Amino acid sequence: MYKKWFLPFIAPAVILFTLVVGIPFVIGVLYSFSAWRGVYFKGGDNLFEAWVGFDNYAKVFRNPDFLNALGYTVTFTIMAVIAINVFALAQALLVNALGRAVGFFRATFFLPNLLGGLALGYIWLFIYENIFSTTLFGPDGLLPIDLLTNMTQDHNKNLLAMLIMFVWQQAGYMMIIYTTGLANISQDYYEAASIDGANAVQRFFHVTVPMLMPSITIVLFMTLANSFKLLDPNVALTNGEYDTRMLALQILRVPKDTSNNYGVAQAEAVLFFLIVAAISITQVIITKRKEVEA
Amino acid sequence: MRKITPVMAIVSILGLLLPLSACGSSAAADNGLLYVFNTKSEIKDGLEKLVNEYGKEHGIEVKVFSPGSGSDTVETMNTEMTSSTPPAIFSTNSLVTWGPADGDFMLDLNESDNADLKALAQNVPDELRFTSEGDENLGLPYTLEGYGYLVDVDVLKDLFALDDDKVAELIADLKACDFDTFRAFTDAVDAYINNPQAISVNVNGHEYTTAPAKTGLANDLTGVFVESGAEKWTYADHMVNIPLNAVFENYGDAYSADLDAVDALKKPLIKEMEVLDYNTSHAAGEDGPNTRGPSFVNSTTGSYDYALQLFAEHKGLFFKQGNWIYPNLKAALADTEDAGARMLSSLEILPIKMPFEQSDISVKGRTPETFNTYIPAMVPNYWIINKKSSAAQQKNAADFLVWLFTSDRGRSFLTDECGFILYDELDQPDGANSLNNALLHYASAGKTLSNPFNASPGNWLEFVGNQLKQNYMTKAKWDESTYPALADTVIARWKNLKDIQSS
Numbered sequence: 001m002y003k004k005w006f007l008p009f010i011a012p013a014v015i016l017f018t019l020v021v022g023i024p025f026v027i028g029v030l031y032s033f034s035a036w037r038g039v040y041f042k043g044g045d046n047l048f049e050a051w052v053g054f055d056n057y058a059k060v061f062r063n064p065d066f067l068n069a070l071g072y073t074v075t076f077t078i079m080a081v082i083a084i085n086v087f088a089l090a091q092a093l094l095v096n097a098l099g100r101a102v103g104f105f106r107a108t109f110f111l112p113n114l115l116g117g118l119a120l121g122y123i124w125l126f127i128y129e130n131i132f133s134t135t136l137f138g139p140d141g142l143l144p145i146d147l148l149t150n151m152t153q154d155h156n157k158n159l160l161a162m163l164i165m166f167v168w169q170q171a172g173y174m175m176i177i178y179t180t181g182l183a184n185i186s187q188d189y190y191e192a193a194s195i196d197g198a199n200a201v202q203r204f205f206h207v208t209v210p211m212l213m214p215s216i217t218i219v220l221f222m223t224l225a226n227s228f229k230l231l232d233p234n235v236a237l238t239n240g241e242y243d244t245r246m247l248a249l250q251i252l253r254v255p256k257d258t259s260n261n262y263g264v265a266q267a268e269a270v271l272f273f274l275i276v277a278a279i280s281i282t283q284v285i286i287t288k289r290k291e292v293e294a
Numbered sequence: 295m296r297k298i299t300p301v302m303a304i305v306s307i308l309g310l311l312l313p314l315s316a317c318g319s320s321a322a323a324d325n326g327l328l329y330v331f332n333t334k335s336e337i338k339d340g341l342e343k344l345v346n347e348y349g350k351e352h353g354i355e356v357k358v359f360s361p362g363s364g365s366d367t368v369e370t371m372n373t374e375m376t377s378s379t380p381p382a383i384f385s386t387n388s389l390v391t392w393g394p395a396d397g398d399f400m401l402d403l404n405e406s407d408n409a410d411l412k413a414l415a416q417n418v419p420d421e422l423r424f425t426s427e428g429d430e431n432l433g434l435p436y437t438l439e440g441y442g443y444l445v446d447v448d449v450l451k452d453l454f455a456l457d458d459d460k461v462a463e464l465i466a467d468l469k470a471c472d473f474d475t476f477r478a479f480t481d482a483v484d485a486y487i488n489n490p491q492a493i494s495v496n497v498n499g500h501e502y503t504t505a506p507a508k509t510g511l512a513n514d515l516t517g518v519f520v521e522s523g524a525e526k527w528t529y530a531d532h533m534v535n536i537p538l539n540a541v542f543e544n545y546g547d548a549y550s551a552d553l554d555a556v557d558a559l560k561k562p563l564i565k566e567m568e569v570l571d572y573n574t575s576h577a578a579g580e581d582g583p584n585t586r587g588p589s590f591v592n593s594t595t596g597s598y599d600y601a602l603q604l605f606a607e608h609k610g611l612f613f614k615q616g617n618w619i620y621p622n623l624k625a626a627l628a629d630t631e632d633a634g635a636r637m638l639s640s641l642e643i644l645p646i647k648m649p650f651e652q653s654d655i656s657v658k659g660r661t662p663e664t665f666n667t668y669i670p671a672m673v674p675n676y677w678i679i680n681k682k683s684s685a686a687q688q689k690n691a692a693d694f695l696v697w698l699f700t701s702d703r704g705r706s707f708l709t710d711e712c713g714f715i716l717y718d719e720l721d722q723p724d725g726a727n728s729l730n731n732a733l734l735h736y737a738s739a740g741k742t743l744s745n746p747f748n749a750s751p752g753n754w755l756e757f758v759g760n761q762l763k764q765n766y767m768t769k770a771k772w773d774e775s776t777y778p779a780l781a782d783t784v785i786a787r788w789k790n791l792k793d794i795q796s797s
Binding site for chain 1: 366372376391396591592593753756760763768790
C-alpha cells in the first residue's frame, strides 16, 4: 500500500517543480551561452545559431560590476551572519530567562519578520534620511553621530544601514530557533556544572554553546543564504547607487545596464546559483555530520 | 464506492496541470487592432483619448500604452514586443535596442506600401532623420527639443534696470559672447546678489551696470543657477552631451564610431567639470544659496519639481533645462497671474558656454565659438512602425500616422495639446510658446548641436551620473586633480559597455 501510493503523492510536486523550476533552469543555463537579448537572439534565429560559448562568462569577469557586487555581498554577509547570530542568541537567552510574558516578547521580537519586501525598505529609508540624519544623530540632533547620518549616501555606511534593517528583521526568526534549541538542553547539565563550580560565563561557553550546536548550524547557514540573496533593502535604500549593488540587484540590472544583454545577465545568474549552491551543499554536509555525532 | 487507483490519480493530476501549459500559445486575431506603445509620459492622457476617438471613427479596435512619469519602460516594452500581438507603433530615438543591427524591428518608411506615409517620411529634413547609415528613414519625429541656460528675462531687467529693448540687446550679447565674458557676467551677478551695488560688466562690447540697489524680482534671487542635484540626467545626460559633441558630430557618428574614438572625450570632459563645478557652487536655494552636500542630492530638495518651483519663484537667473519644461512651468506659474504670464512669454535660451580650445575639439568644422553660440537640439522620440507586427496591424499603423500628421484633429493634438514642434513647421518661430520660439531661432539659423549622448552604450549615462553624484555633488569642494582620473573611468566604462553589447 505504502509503495503503491508513492508515485501519485509525489507526482504533483515533481511535475510542478519540473515545469516551474527544472525546465526554466535548464533553458536558462543554455541561454547563458548565447547572444540572447530577451526578445530575440542576436546573430541568429534561435539559441543555437546565436551560440557564443563562454563569451558571456568572459564578459562578466571583464566588467568590474559583478566582482564589485560579489565583494560587497561577501562583506555584508560576514557582518550580517555575525550580527544576526549574536542578537538572536541574546534575545533567545533573554526570553528564556524571563519566566513570565515569554509569549509576548517572543511575538514582539518575531513581528518584524512578518513584514517585508520593498515597502519596509522605503519605510527605513525614510527613517534613515529624516529621523536618523536630522532629529537623532544629525549635527543639531539629540546625539550627533556622523556615522549614523546620511547612511544611504555612502558605500561603507550603507552596509550599516542594511545591517540594522536586516538584523531587526531576521533576528526574531532566528531567536525562535534558538529558544527551541535552548529548551531542549536538559537542566541536569547546568546543575552538574554548578556543582563543579562553573560560573555563568563558563556555563554558557561549556554547556549552552556546545549543546546548541545544531541550532547554531541551522541559523548560520540560513542567515548566510539569506544575506547572499538579499535584494529588497538594497533596492529601496540606495538602488545600487554609491557602488552599493549586491549580487541579486546586480543581476537584475544587467539588462538595463547593457541594453538588454540578457545572455550576460543569465551568465551572472548561473554563477550566482553556483555560489549559493556551494553554500547550501556545505550546509547539508555539515548538518548531517553533526546529526550523526549527536 | 469505486476505488481510486494510483494510475487514475496520476491521470487526474496531469489533467489538472494541463491548463497551465496551455496558456500563452493562443494567438488572438488582430486584423482590426491598432496598438500604440508610447514612451512619452507627458502626452499619456491626450494620446489615449485621441487614439480611442480614431478607433471609434474608423471601426478598429485600439490599445494604447503610456508609462507613468519617470517610470522605466524597458521591461514592459520587452514583454509587449514578444507577445503574440506586439505594438504596431512604438517610440524611441535610439537604435541601440531595436534598430537594424539589433533585432531589426523598425520599418523603413521609404518602403511603406502607404504612399502618403512615404511622402510624409520623405519630407523629414535630413538632420532630423532617424537613420543609422544610408538613406533609410525609420520614423516620424515627435517634436524638436533643445536645451541650454533658460533665462528669466524679467529678473534680468530688474537686475540691470533695463527696458524691453535694452534687455533684448543684452540677451543678444549673451547669446554671442564667449566663455570668459559669460563667466565675468555671472561673477558680477553673484557679487551683486551677495552685496547689491552698481557693478559694471562688459558683454560683447556693450557696457551693462547693475541697479544700485535691489529692486523688484532681483530681491528674490538667492543664486545664479537653479540646479537639481538629485536628478542625474541634468548633469549626466544633458551636460555630458556637450563634451560628446566635441568628439562626435551627431547620433550616427557616435553610434557607429570605433571603440577608441571615445578617447578624445578626455579633454572636453575635464573642461566640462570646471563648468559644472562653477554652476553647482552658485546654485539658488529656497532662502539662500543651495550648497553642495547631502541635502543637495536629497530626493526632495534636489528634485526636478523643486528646482522648477525655485525657477518659477525667481530664485535663480539661469536654469539649465530645455523647451520641454514649458507646460510644467506654466502649471507652476498658474496662480501668479500677470507676473507669471510675463515670465512665461519672455523666456530665452542661452548656449551652455564652454572653455574649450580648438585642440579639445575633434569634430571638423566645430570651433570653441560653435559651442558658445549653438544649443543642442534633438528629436526625443520617433513614431516607428514595428516590422514584426502583423501585416494588418502595420497597415492600420500607417493609416493612423498619416491621419495624425494630416488631419486637423491630429495636428491640433500634436501642436496645441502636446506643445510639439512639428518637423514641417520648423520655419514658424512665432507661436505662443516662448521656449519653442527660442529654440526655433537657433534651429532656423542652423545653430544646433546634436545628441550623441543618446547613442551611448547601455547604462553609461547613469554611470556618469552616479560618479558625479557620489563623488562630486555631495562634496562642498572639488579637487581639480581628480578630473583626469574621472574622465579615464568614464571613458573606460564606455568601452566596457560597448564590449558587453557586442555579439
